[in-house]
Amino acid sequence: MQADEFMTGVLRTASGNWGEIAARTTPEGMLELLHSTLGIVSEIAELQDAADETNVIEELGDIMWFAALGYHSRGVMFELPTAGNIERMSKIISGDRWLSYMLDVMLVSAAELCSMVKARMFYGKTLDNSKALKHLGVIVGAVCAQCRYLGIEVGTVLELNQKKLRARFPEKFTETCALVSDLDAEPAVLENGNG
Numbered sequence: 001m002q003a004d005e006f007m008t009g010v011l012r013t014a015s016g017n018w019g020e021i022a023a024r025t026t027p028e029g030m031l032e033l034l035h036s037t038l039g040i041v042s043e044i045a046e047l048q049d050a051a052d053e054t055n056v057i058e059e060l061g062d063i064m065w066f067a068a069l070g071y072h073s074r075g076v077m078f079e080l081p082t083a084g085n086i087e088r089m090s091k092i093i094s095g096d097r098w099l100s101y102m103l104d105v106m107l108v109s110a111a112e113l114c115s116m117v118k119a120r121m122f123y124g125k126t127l128d129n130s131k132a133l134k135h136l137g138v139i140v141g142a143v144c145a146q147c148r149y150l151g152i153e154v155g156t157v158l159e160l161n162q163k164k165l166r167a168r169f170p171e172k173f174t175e176t177c178a179l180v181s182d183l184d185a186e187p188a189v190l191e192n193g194n195g
């Protein structure tokens with residue numbers, strides 16, 4: 001089969017009832033969950049590329065931000081796992097592969113969330129809230145386990161994230177501030193913990 005013939009087949013079988021798809025976005029906080037899911041995936045990629053420990057801590061905070069948004073989209077309060085659950089997650093695997101395994105754990109749950117959002121929005125499948133929350137919980141647990149590995153309090157990671165965002169959005173979110181963030185000031189906020 002040639003590429004053009006394949007493309008014709010792709011378009012014949014692609015979801016495309018845009019009116020119905022758009023109607024599915026509002027009642028269940030779907031756009032918020034979509035934002036959360038896209039954000040988690042992109043922040044995991046940033047974590048994978050993190051240059052140093054300061055950067056790792058920043059990306060872990062960013063992942064937590066998007067995970068918290070995901071909880072909100074489901075109408076559930078954001079909570080951190082218990083110390084016992086973090087301990088259990090930390091012991092899943094040991095040795096050199098531990099960090100890459102934690103990335104895999106987060107990626108699998110992020111991919112599952114993507115799959116659920118895709119099936120809801122584009123195929124009309126009912127979203128399983130408890131399953132979505134389970135995957136968000138796995139991602140949050142993996143972030144907490146990495147904080148433990150780095151010897152940093154999860155609360156400190158959350159606080160540094162908020163300090164960075166206060167520097168970026170002094171009043172509240174605006175698209176202008178999101179697109180033109182003060183990239184010179186932000187590293188200082190993260191390193192010095194002020195700003």
Ligand SMILES: [Mg+2]
Nearest residue numbers: 043046059062
């Ligand atoms: Mg980031």
